[in-house]
Amino acid sequence: MGSSEERIRAGIEAIGADGVRGGLAGGPGQGGRLTGLSLRDHERYVSLTMEFRCNLKCVHCMIEGTMDRLQPTSVEVFERVCADQAETGRWDGLVLTGSEITLRGDLERIARRAREAGFRHVRIQTHGMHLARTDYAERLIEAGVDEFFVSVAGADRDSHDRITGVPGAWDKMMAGLEALDRHEHVRILTNTVVTALSYRMLPGMVDVLSHLRRLVQMEFWVYFPMAEADAKGLIARHGDILPYLREAISRCRAAGRFVEVKNFPECLLGDLGDALVNGQPTLVIDPEFWREFDRNEFHICPHRENCGSDECLGLTRAYVAAFGDDRELLFPIPGQANHSFEERK
C-alpha cells in the first residue's frame, strides 16, 4: 500500500463519520508520472460539504434531486477534523464545498479556524458570484481562504447564464475572478462540467480566461447523471467531445496552466492521456449522497480485462444506455491490467 493511501485511511479513521470516502483513482506511484502536468494534490486535501443551499440552477447539477435532503457536515465533525489536523498535520489543505458554500454566513469564521488548526491552504468551491462584492472577497482572503475553485459553465455571458439558469451570473463570476486576480498569493482553479451543451465551448473557455494570472489549473469534468439513464439528454458522445477537449488541453498547456480531465476514456486522449486525473480529495458527505452516486456504475468497458490503465474509470451505465459501449472506438492501453479501482470505491 502506498503512503498516500495509508495517510488517507488514517485520516478517514480520525474523522470518524459515516459517508467519508478517499478519492484516489490511480494506484500508488501514479502521482509521479504526472508531476508538472497537473496540481495532483487530491491526496493531500480533505473536503467537507458544509452547505447544501444554492442560488444557481445549473442544468447539469448532480445533486439537484437530493439537495434538500442532504445534511451538511456538522460543526462537530469540522471541529474533529481541525483537532486531528492540529495534532497530526496530515493534510495540506481543507476544501469547503457542498452546493454554494458562500451562502454560509459563518464561512469566514470556519476558514479562520481551519488556518489556526494548521491547514496550509483553505479552498472554497464556488460559483464565484458573491466574490463580485470585493469587500466580501477581501474578507474571505483575510480569513485565510487562499484557493478558489470556481465553476465556469460557458464561454461567454449568454452560454454561462443559460446553463446556470440565472441572468447576470457570468458578469458577477468574472468580476469575482478579476478581484481575486489582484492577490498575488491566491490560486484560482476552474471547473467546467462537459455536457452536450458545453463541449464545443471548451477551447473558448480557455481563451476567455487567459488574462487571469492567478489561474493555475482548469478542470474539465465530463458529465454523468446520478442515475442509470440520462433523463436530460446532457451526455455527449466521447467521439464528439474529443477534438474540443484535446484543443482545450493543448491551449491550457500552451498558456502554462495545469489541466485535469475527469471521467473520460484515457485511451481516447492518446498522447494527452496524462491529463486524465480522476482523483478527488477525501470527501466527507452525507451517506445518502453515495446511495445516489453509486447508481451510475462506472468501470464499464469492453476492453477492461486487457487494459493497463490504472486511472481510467471506463464508461457509466447511463453512457452505455445512451450510446452503447464504444467498443470500436476504445482500445486497451498496453500494460498490466490492474482492476483494483473497484476496490477503491
Ligand code: SF4
Ligand atoms: S480501454 Fe477502457 S478501461 Fe482502457 S483506457 Fe479505454 S475506456 Fe479506459
